[in-house]
Structures are given as C-alpha cells and as structure tokens.
Amino acid sequence: MLLKVEQIETYIDQHHILQGVSLEVPAGQVTVLLGRNGAGKTTTLRTIMGMTPPAKGQIIFQGEAIHQLPTHAIAQKGIGYVPEDQGIFADLTVEENIKVAMHKEDAETKDRLAWILDLFPDLKSFWERKAGNLSGGQKQMLSLSRALVQNNPLILVDEPSKGLAPVVVDKVVDALKEIKDHTTILLVEQNFAMASALGDRFYILDNGQTQLSGSMQELAQNEELKRKWLGIA
Amino acid sequence: MDVLFNLTLNGLATGMLIFLLAAGLTLIFGLMHVLNFAHGGMFAWGAYTGVWVYAQTGSFTIGVICAVIVGVILGGLMERWIIRPVYGNTMQQILITVGVMLVLSEMLKVVWGPNQLSSHPPELLAGSWQVGGFIIIKYRLLVILVGLLVLIGVQLLLTRTKLGLIVRAGVSDPEMVQALGIDIRRVFMIVFMLGAALAALGGALLGPYSGVIHADMGMEFAILAFIVVVIGGMGSIPGSALAAVIVGLAGAFMNYYVPDLSLAVNLLLMLLVLIFRPQGLFGAKGVQQ
Amino acid sequence: MIRKLTAPPIWYGIIAAILLILPLVNDSRSTLILMTQIFIFAVFAMSYDLLLGYTGIISFGHAMFFGLGAYTVGIWMNRQDESLFSLLMAILVTVILCALLGYVLGVVTLRLKSHFYAMLTLAVAGLFQVGAEKWRSLTMGNDGFTFSIPEWLMDRQLFYYIAFFFMVGGFLLLRRFTLSPLGRILQAIRENEQRAESLGYRVLHYKVISNIVAGIVAGLAGLMYGLALRFVNTGVFGVDITLDGLLMTIIGGVGTLVGSIIGAALIQIAHDWLTDLAQVHWLFERWIILFGIIYILAVRFFPQGIVGSIQRLADRWKERKM
Numbered sequence: 001m002l003l004k005v006e007q008i009e010t011y012i013d014q015h016h017i018l019q020g021v022s023l024e025v026p027a028g029q030v031t032v033l034l035g036r037n038g039a040g041k042t043t044t045l046r047t048i049m050g051m052t053p054p055a056k057g058q059i060i061f062q063g064e065a066i067h068q069l070p071t072h073a074i075a076q077k078g079i080g081y082v083p084e085d086q087g088i089f090a091d092l093t094v095e096e097n098i099k100v101a102m103h104k105e106d107a108e109t110k111d112r113l114a115w116i117l118d119l120f121p122d123l124k125s126f127w128e129r130k131a132g133n134l135s136g137g138q139k140q141m142l143s144l145s146r147a148l149v150q151n152n153p154l155i156l157v158d159e160p161s162k163g164l165a166p167v168v169v170d171k172v173v174d175a176l177k178e179i180k181d182h183t184t185i186l187l188v189e190q191n192f193a194m195a196s197a198l199g200d201r202f203y204i205l206d207n208g209q210t211q212l213s214g215s216m217q218e219l220a221q222n223e224e225l226k227r228k229w230l231g232i233a
Numbered sequence: 234m235d236v237l238f239n240l241t242l243n244g245l246a247t248g249m250l251i252f253l254l255a256a257g258l259t260l261i262f263g264l265m266h267v268l269n270f271a272h273g274g275m276f277a278w279g280a281y282t283g284v285w286v287y288a289q290t291g292s293f294t295i296g297v298i299c300a301v302i303v304g305v306i307l308g309g310l311m312e313r314w315i316i317r318p319v320y321g322n323t324m325q326q327i328l329i330t331v332g333v334m335l336v337l338s339e340m341l342k343v344v345w346g347p348n349q350l351s352s353h354p355p356e357l358l359a360g361s362w363q364v365g366g367f368i369i370i371k372y373r374l375l376v377i378l379v380g381l382l383v384l385i386g387v388q389l390l391l392t393r394t395k396l397g398l399i400v401r402a403g404v405s406d407p408e409m410v411q412a413l414g415i416d417i418r419r420v421f422m423i424v425f426m427l428g429a430a431l432a433a434l435g436g437a438l439l440g441p442y443s444g445v446i447h448a449d450m451g452m453e454f455a456i457l458a459f460i461v462v463v464i465g466g467m468g469s470i471p472g473s474a475l476a477a478v479i480v481g482l483a484g485a486f487m488n489y490y491v492p493d494l495s496l497a498v499n500l501l502l503m504l505l506v507l508i509f510r511p512q513g514l515f516g517a518k519g520v521q522q
Numbered sequence: 523m524i525r526k527l528t529a530p531p532i533w534y535g536i537i538a539a540i541l542l543i544l545p546l547v548n549d550s551r552s553t554l555i556l557m558t559q560i561f562i563f564a565v566f567a568m569s570y571d572l573l574l575g576y577t578g579i580i581s582f583g584h585a586m587f588f589g590l591g592a593y594t595v596g597i598w599m600n601r602q603d604e605s606l607f608s609l610l611m612a613i614l615v616t617v618i619l620c621a622l623l624g625y626v627l628g629v630v631t632l633r634l635k636s637h638f639y640a641m642l643t644l645a646v647a648g649l650f651q652v653g654a655e656k657w658r659s660l661t662m663g664n665d666g667f668t669f670s671i672p673e674w675l676m677d678r679q680l681f682y683y684i685a686f687f688f689m690v691g692g693f694l695l696l697r698r699f700t701l702s703p704l705g706r707i708l709q710a711i712r713e714n715e716q717r718a719e720s721l722g723y724r725v726l727h728y729k730v731i732s733n734i735v736a737g738i739v740a741g742l743a744g745l746m747y748g749l750a751l752r753f754v755n756t757g758v759f760g761v762d763i764t765l766d767g768l769l770m771t772i773i774g775g776v777g778t779l780v781g782s783i784i785g786a787a788l789i790q791i792a793h794d795w796l797t798d799l800a801q802v803h804w805l806f807e808r809w810i811i812l813f814g815i816i817y818i819l820a821v822r823f824f825p826q827g828i829v830g831s832i833q834r835l836a837d838r839w840k841e842r843k844m
Contacts, residue, residue, distance in 0.1 A: 049412055075414035087409035089402040099395070100402045101413045146413060268637035270582075318822060327580050327640050328772065329821045335765060336814040343808050452761060456648055459641045493656040500649050507642065508630060 001060075002027040002154055002184050003048070003079075008057030008067070010047045017043045018054070019208040025154065030176075030185045032195045032216060034230055035205035041188040042084055044205065045156045048186075049081050050074045062153070080147030080155035084162060084188075086139045090132030094123055094142060097131050101146035109149065116145045119175055137168035141175065154184045161191040173197055192230065196220045204229045238367050240485045246373040246442065248481020249380025253435030254458035255465070255473040256387055257428020263404045263468025265421050266323075267316055270330040272432055273455025274337030277448060279304050279433025281345055284352040284440040293355035297437045304433025305426045307337075312425035317418070334452070341448040349447035352440035376438050383431060384474050391470065400424060404468055457484075460503040466513025476514065541686055545679050552794075554678045555750075560790045561685035562746045565692040566763075567770035567782035569739035574768075575777030576700050577732040578712030579632070580640045582764055583647030587737040589654065589759035590623065591616045591744030596669045596754040597660060604670045616741045624737030628730035644761070651759035666755025675749060688746055689783070692739060696779055699735060708732050709777075740767075769817050775827030784828055789813060 003025040010018035018040050025031045033041045046052045048059055050071040059067040066074050075081070089097050102109060117124045120141040126134060131142060140160050147155045160176070161169045169191065176185065176198055189195040195202070199216035212229060219225060258272050279300040287296030315333055319325040353359065354372040361370045391397035399420055403410045411417050435454075440446050461480050465472030480499050487495035506513060545554060566588055573579040598612035631642050654661045661667070675681060699705050711718045711725050719725050748754050757763075770789050775781025796809035824831050 051408060051412070070416070071408070071411040072414050072416045075412055081409075081412040083409065083412070087406055087412065089405045089409070091405055092398070092401060096398055096401075100398055100410065100415070103414060150414065262637075268641065270640070315818070323636050324578065324580060325821055325825070327637060328768070329818055331582065331765070331768070332814055332818040332821060336811055336818065339808050339811040339814060343811065347807075456645055460645065463638070463641070496652050497649060500645050503645065504630075504642070507634065507638065511634070511638075 001025070002062065003186070004060040005044070005048065006058050006060070008044075008047055008054040008059065010043055010052050010054050012043070012052055017052075017208055018047060020057075021047075021205065021208065021210050022057075023203045023210055023213070025184060025186050026201070027153070027184050029200040030180050030187055030198045032199035032202045033186065033188045033205060034190075034192075034195060034202055036229075036231065037190075039205040040208040041205055042158055043208075045081070045083075045158055045186070045188060048074075048156060049079065078150075078153045080150055080152035080183075082140075082143045082147050082155060082157045082160065084158040086143040088131045088134070088139050088142060090130065092131055093128050094131050094134070095127050097142055098145055098149055101149050103150065109151070112151060113149055116148050119178060120145060135168075137164050137171060140164065140172055144175065144179070148179065148183070152183060154186065155179075156186045156188075158188045159190060160187075161189065161194050169194060192226070235367065236489070240489055241482065242369065242373050242377075244482035244485030245478060246376040246380075246481070247484055248478040249377050250435050250439055250442070251454065251457050251461055251481060252380050252474050252477035253383060253431045253438070254454055255461040255477055256383065256470060257431045258458050259462045259465065259468055259470065259473045260387075260400070260424055261428045262462065264400055264407070264424055265316070265320070267320075267326050268330075269316075269428075270327065270455070271311065271315075271333035271337060272428070272458065273451035273453075274334045275304050275307055275429040275432040275451075276436040276439075276454055277338060277341055277446075277451030278307060279436030280439050280446045280450070281341055281350065281436075281448075282433070283437025284350050284446055285345065287352065287355075287440070288350075293358075293441070296440075297434065300433045300437035301430045304430040304436075307433075308426040308429025309422060311429070312422045316425065317421075334455075338448045338451055347448070349445045350440075351445045353444065354441040358441075372441055376442055379434075379438060383434070384470070387431075387470055396420070396423065457499065460499050462513075463503050464506050464513060466515035469513065469515035472513055472515030538690070542683075545682050549679060551678060554682050556790060556794050558678075558682050558685045558750050560787050561689040562743050562750060563766065563770065563790060564689050564783040564786035565746070566740055566743035567767045567774070567786045568692055568696050568779050569736040569743065570764075570767040571771045571776060571779055571782045572696060572700070572732060572736045572739070574771055575779075575781075576705065576712065577708045577729060578636075578715070579729060579732065580636055581643040582640050582761065582768075583643030583645070583650075584736070584740055584767055585759050585761065585763035586643075586647040586650045587620050587623065587740035588744035588747065588763055589647075589650060589756075590619055591741035591746075592748035592754045592758040593654065593661065593744075594619060594741075595745045595748045596667065599671055600667065600669045604672055606672055609672060609675075613742070613745065616745050617738050620737040620741030621734050624734035625730060628733035629726075632726055632729045632733065647759055647761065647764065651756050654756045654759055661756070664756055666753060666757075668753045669748075671749055671752055676752075681750065685746060685750070688742075692742075693779060693783065696739065700779070704728070704731065712777075769813050771827075772817055772820050773813065773827055775829030775831070776825065778827070778829040778833075781827050781829035 001024050005021060005023045008018055008021050009016070021040065021044050023031070023033070033044060035041050043052060047054050050066070050069055054067050057067070058065055061077055061079065064077070066077055069077070089100065092100070098113070122138050123141055123145060126138065131139065134142060144157070157176070160172050164172065173194055179185065180198065187195070187198060196216055202214060202216050202219050203210050204212040206229060212225070254272065254276050258269060262268055282303045283296040283300035286299040287293050290296070311333060315329055316326065319329055358372045358375055361368050391401060399410060399415055403417055403420060407417050457480060461473055461476040464479065465474070465476035480502070483498050483502070484495050487498050544557065570584050573581055573584070594616045595612045598615060599608060602608035602611070627643070627646065631639055634642065655664050700708070707718070707723055707728050711723070711728060715725055744758060747758065766789065770785030771782050772785070773788065774783065774785025792809060792813070796806045799806035820827055826834060
C-alpha cells in the first residue's frame with residue numbers, strides 16, 4: 001500500500017474538522033475522495049501534506065510514518081500537491097513556477113519536463129509569461145506540471161475541474177488519464193462524471209469521517225448510494 | 234546651481250542609506266509578513282560596531298566588515314529566538330520586536346556608554362573633488378555607489394538565483410513553496426540575516442557620513458525606512474529604492490529651504506500614500522484589513 | 523473572554539486606605555512626588571490598556587495625547603491667569619483636542635492592518651514632537667517652559683490626594699466602560715475581528731470610539747503630569763512615554779486595568795530606586811534594559827502579565843480545592 005491514513009482527527013482553531021478519516025491508496029491507481037461540500041475532503045489532503053497536522057491517528061507513506069513531519073519534509077518524501085486554488089505563484093513566469101519545483105536538473109528531470117510540455121503544449125507557448133495571466137485551465141496544468149516534474153510517486157489533486165468550462169474539463173481529464181500511467185493519484189472531485197471516468201476506487205467522506213469505500217464502477221451503477229451520500233439523482 | 238547640485242548629491246546619499254535599511258524591512262515583510270520594529274536597532278549596532286572597530290584598527294574596511302558580521306549574527310539570533318516562536322501572531326510580533334528594539338538600543342549604551350561617538354571618513358575618501366566648478370564630497374559618492382551596488386546585487390539575487398526565485402515564490406504563497414519540498418524556515422532565516430546585514434552596513438556607512446552617531450538614531454532612521462517602505466510598496470525592492478531617493482531628496486531640499494518642515498513633508502507623503510494608494514507606488518499587498 | 527476581577531474588594535479597600543494614610547505618615551517630598559507620578563502614569567497605562575488589552579489596537583504613538591494634555595495646560599495657564607477657572611477651561615480644551623485627535627486619527631488610519639497602524643502612530647507622534655520643537659512662539663522649542671498654577675495646587679500633599687482620586691476615578695470609569703455593552707463589543711472585536719464584523723458590528727466605528735476614550739484619558743493624564751511638574755518640554759511626546767505605558771501594561775497584565783496600576787507602580791519605583799543606585803554603579807542607570815528583557819519574556823511566555831498570571835494560579839488553586 002502506497003499511502004495509509006489511519007483514523008486521523010484534525011482540528012482547525014477549535015473546530016473538529018476531521019473526526020476519524022481512514023483510507024488506503026494503492027500504488028498505480030486513482031483513488032477518489034467524494035463527499036458533499038464541507039465534508040472534510042480538502043482538509044484530508046492538507047492533513048496528509050502536514051499543513052493542518054492531525055491531532056490523532058497516523059499517516060504511513062511507503063511504510064514510513066509521516067504525520068509528524070513538517071510540510072516540506074513530507075513533500076520531499078515524494079508527495080506532490082495540487083491545491084484547489086492551484087497555488088500558482090502569480091508574479092512568476094511559467095518557467096519560474098516550474099523551476100521552483102525542480103530540485104534537480106539531471107537528464108531524467110529534463111526528459112520528464114519534455115514529456116510534461118508535450119502533455120501541456122499551452123505551457124510551452126506561455127513559457128515566459130506571468131503565470132497570473134494564465135487561464136484557469138492553464139493554471140491547473142501548470143500546477144500539475146510542478147507536481148509531476150518532481151517525479152512524485154503520489155500526487156494529491158484537489159478538485160481540478162472546479163471553475164473550468166466543460167471543454168477544458170475534458171482536456172484535464174485526458175491529461176490525468178495519461179498521468180495516471182506514470183504516478184498514483186489521490187483525487188478530490190465533486191464532478192462525478194470526471195471522478196468516474198478516472199477513478200479506480202472511491203471513498204466517501206461525510207461529517208469528517210470516511211463512511212464508505214469500494215470500487216468506482218460499483219458506485220457508478222448504484223443510484224441509491226449516489227443519492228444518499230452525494231445528492232446525485 | 235552649486236547649491237542644487239550639492240543638495241541633490243546629499244539627498245541621494247541619504248536616500249541610499251535609508252534604502253539599505255528599507256531593503257531588509259521590505260523583503261522581510263514581503264516574505265514573512267513581519268514588520269520588524271527592531272530593524273533600526275540592527276542599523277545602530279552596525280553604526281557603533283563600524284565606528285568602534287575603525288577606531289581600534291584604523292581600518293575603515295575592517296570596521297564595515299565587522300559591522301556586517303554583527304548584523305548577520307544579530308539577525309540570525311533574532312529570527313531564531315524572537316521571531317520564529319511568535320510567527321503568525323501579528324500582535325505578539327509587533328510587541329516583541331519593539332521590546333527587542335528597546336533592549337538593543339539600551340545595550341548600545343551599556344557597551345559604549347551613553348554619549349555619542351564621533352567618526353570621520355578614512356583618508357582615502359576624505360575631502361572632495363572639484364569638477365568643473367562643482368564640489369563632490371568623495372565619501373558621499375561612496376555611499377551612493379554602495380547603495381547602487383546593493384540595489385543591483387539584491388535585484389540580481391532575486392531574479393537570477395534559485396534562492397531569489399524561492400523568495401519571490403514565498404512572497405506570493407509561502408505554504409505552496411513548502412508543499413513543493415522547500416524548507417521555507419531556512420529561507421526566512423537567510424532573508425532575515427541578509428536584511429539585518431544590509432541595515433548594519435547602512436549604519437556602518439552612516440558613521441563617517443554624519444560625523445557622530447548616537448544610540449537613538451536607530452529609531453530615527455527606522456521611521457524614515459518605514460516611510461520609504463510604505464511609499465514604495467511593501468515587498469518591492471525597486472519601489473523602496475525609488476521611495477528612498479524621493480525621501481532622501483525631499484529631506485535634503487526641505488532641510489535647506491524650509492528646515493522646520495523636513496520630517497513633516499515625508500510623514501505627510503506617507504500619510505497620503507496610505508490613504509490614497511495603500512499598496513504603495515509599486516503595488517504591494519495586504520495593507521488594509 | 524471576559525475575566526472577572528477575582529481579587530476580593532476588601533483588598534482594594536485596604537490598599538486604598540493605606541494610600542490615603544500614607545501622606546500623613548510619610549510626607550517626605552520625594553515619596554509624595556514618586557507616588558503622584560505612579561498615580562498619573564497608572565492612568566496613562568490604563569488608557570493604553572483600553573486600546574491594547576480591550577480592543578486589540580497597538581499604538582506606538584499614545585504619547586501624542588499625553589503630550590497634548592501637558593502642552594495644553596502649560597500654554598493655557600501661561601496665556602490666561604492662573605485661576606481655577608482657567609484650569610477648568612484647560613481641562614475642557616484638553617478633552618476636546620484629544621477627542622478630535624482621536625477621532626481624526628482613528629477614522630483615517632484604523633482601517634489599516636495593525637503593523638501599519640503601529641507604524642503610523644509612531645510617525646505621527648514623532649510629528650507632534652517635531653511640531654512642539656519647531657513652533658517656538660507657542661512652545662519655546664526643545665527646552666520647554668515653566669508655568670504657574672493656582673497657588674493651592676502647589677501643595678504637594680493636596681496634589682497627592684488629587685492624583686490619587688484621579689487614578690481611582692480613572693479606574694472606576696474605565697472599568698465601567700469596559701464592562702458596559704460597548705466594552706463587551708470591543709472585546710469581541712479583539713477576540714475575533716472577522717466574527718464581530720460578520721455579526722454586523724461596524725468594527726471601525728467601535729475602534730474609533732475606543733481610540734477617542736483612550737485618547738481623552740491619556741490627555742488628562744498628560745495634563746496632570748504637566749500640573750505636577752509645572753513644566754513641560756518636548757519629552758512629553760517622546761517614544762519613551764509610549765513605551766513606558768506599553769511596558770507597564772504588558773508587565774502588569776494586559777486587559778485587566780489593575781495590571782496597569784501595578785505595572786506603573788513597579789516601573790516608577792524601580793526607576794526611582796535604580797536611578798539612585800546609578801551612583802553606586804553606572805550600569806543601574808540602564809535599568810530599562812531589565813524591564814525590556816522582562817517585557818520580552820512576558821510577551822513570549824506570560825502574555826497575561828502579573829495580574830493575569832496570578833489570576834490563573836488562583837483559578838487553578840481553587841479548582842484543586844474543589
């Protein structure tokens with residue numbers, strides 16, 4: 001198991017946001033976190049990254065406990081993060097945004113960068129532009145590229161479809177489909193079509209707890225479960 | 234004509250000294266959102282160290298180097314033991330850095346006594362040149378030169394190095410920088426030490442420039458640096474440089490023509506900027522609530 | 523969070539009684555002067571506490587109100603006769619000027635984030651100091667000037683009592699203010715400004731009120747200071763005055779009012795005592811360094827100050843007994 005999250009509880013200020021989240025992310029798959037707004041999906045990702053460290057429970061990545069490490073050390077272990085707001089450095093150029101993430105400049109990294117730029121040709125054409133001027137979809141691609149260029153065994157992707165036009169969402173889905181052959185993905189997604197197109201397994205979060213898990217295929221066919229937990233008719 | 238030229242040169246030199254102080258202040262604020270009220274203390278410590286070592290060794294250069302080293306050490310200690318523990322708590326930060334300022338300036342009086350120290354430029358830089366009817370005081374030229382070099386150096390550091398890249402990324406989103414595997418606390422510390430070193434350098438240059446130094450001038454220059462940082466825009470180095478020149482020139486000219494109003498003009502300038510363009514000339518962020 | 527003052531009223535009574543008897547037992551000039559200074563600075567520090575502890579505003583220019591009060595009474599008494607009527611007029615003018623200053627400054631600058639507000643107040647107070655230095659016709663510049671006050675006020679013992687009741691009055695008034703509905707709103711703002719805003723309070727409005735009240739009280743403290751010395755110079759606008767208020771409040775205990783009184787007593791007594799010791803060793807003249815270090819440690823480790831820490835200990839002790 002690449003990542004194991006066991007009964008984590010997280011507080012933000014005095015609010016008890018996560019009240020027992022457990023999940024397992026097998027290598028080579030796309031695991032999707034589903035749930036209503038405010039269920040704790042983003043906080044789960046942030047807790048894995050050490051941005052809101054858990055008060056209880058543990059997080060094991062590649063057999064190593066990481067829940068007490070600071071964010072940068074967790075990232076160095078090989079977890080990439082693509083936040084909901086993309087976390088783009090707006091005043092930096094596209095090139096510079098990627099450079100911040102490139103800790104090595106060896107041949108392997110350069111090859112990977114070339115592959116990424118093939119995947120997202122837009123970035124190549126805006127290479128020296130300020131990242132703040134990119135469109136929402138391009139920002140998403142840039143954010144993904146930063147996580148990919150580091151060759152992370154796992155990347156956490158938070159709602160990549162949010163605020164994007166349907167055509168652009170399709171592009172992102174295509175890109176993630178190619179990316180999933182190279183790395184493991186833990187995906188938070190509200191857009192069920194996108195989630196089912198990409199996901200292998202799912203977890204449903206509600207009230208800060210993991211409620212349900214299974215294969216994405218089963219969920220897609222089970223209307224009752226979808227209605228009950230996700231409010232999808 | 235002569236007067237105008239002299240005032241301009243004088244204003245530029247003063248502006249550059251203020252810039253050395255403001256550069257650190259603005260970088261530290263931009264990156265860490267800490268307004269360091271003890272920054273003037275670093276400046277004063279630099280001034281005293283510079284003047285004292287110069288007097289002891291007879292070498293101005295060694296004095297300046299020692300001042301910068303003292304700045305680096307003070308900055309490092311302060312970041313680790315004062316700033317880091319209260320990181321993220323604005324109120325505590327403001328209160329604690331003021332306390333440090335108080336202690337730093339009192340410590341100066343403990344070490345060097347309460348009286349002012351006097352200093353003079355080294356022989357090589359004493360006196361002036363006469364160029365086509367204009368008198369150029371050599372030391373002033375040095376101060377301007379050093380200020381320009383620092384400006385260029387800091388700009389190059391920010392735009393051409395990986396450290397600078399990380400600093401600029403950190404200004405826009407420090408949390409994301411960490412999520413990319415970079416220990417931002419180390420970057421904070423380096424920037425803090427760099428800022429303190431520049432302030433100390435400014436102090437060391439001030440000694441021979443003004444002739445005398447005293448413990449309270451840390452606060453006086455810090456106020457000017459605050460004004461500069463606000464006018465230039467928090468976090469912007471070119472903004473600070475431009476604002477420092479404006480404030481320096483305004484100070485020099487007002488001091489000559491309407492001496493009673495010199496500080497007032499700068500304060501009014503800052504007030505106007507805060508009210509009408511709170512992000513400063515070069516647009517920075519997070520001024521208003 | 524609203525703290526109840528746990529010290530039983532009987533202690534206040536005892537201390538007040540001691541202070542009332544003191545001048546009858548010990549009427550040495552130096553003791554009376556020291557105690558009078560404590561009372562006056564206690565009021566100044568309490569007004570600072572209203573900003574810092576009850577509203578969450580950090581000002582580094584609070585001395586501007588203090589100095590305004592001191593200069594107003596000095597200039598007024600010099601220009602008018604030295605009658606009780608002129609004194610009352612001087613008080614009125616001080617209140618009006620400080621209220622105006624507090625209002626204008628508050629409206630213009632309290633929108634800014636706390637760093638900027640702190641910095642701006644530092645600069646504005648500096649402006650006042652420079653103003654006092656340069657406007658020679660009115661202020662006699664840097665050296666300042668002496669002025670006369672009504673004959674009967676020069677009696678040190680009487681002035682002691684006036685200052686004492688000034689402090690008691692200031693304390694009761696500010697306490698009343700902080701416990702009023704308005705005071706509670708201020709504390710809600712300090713605790714969580716966004717929440718107060720989202721509850722529909724116009725935060726700026728309340729901050730300005732707090733700034734005005736604190737300004738008036740500080741101005742009156744400055745006026746008393748001027749009367750006590752019968753002399754005023756640009757030092758009353760100095761950063762050190764503000765820093766004194768800050769040290770007193772933080773060391774004594776933020777948000778307690780009583781803490782400011784205790785802090786004022788501690789610092790004034792230490793100032794007096796350690797300055798005397800300076801003849802023994804010059805290092806004692808740098809007594810402020812000691813307080814600076816205590817202050818830093820207090821901000822870092824005991825943000826509640828002396829009074830707050832004692833209250834916490836007392837609470838814990840009570841809990842254990844139960």
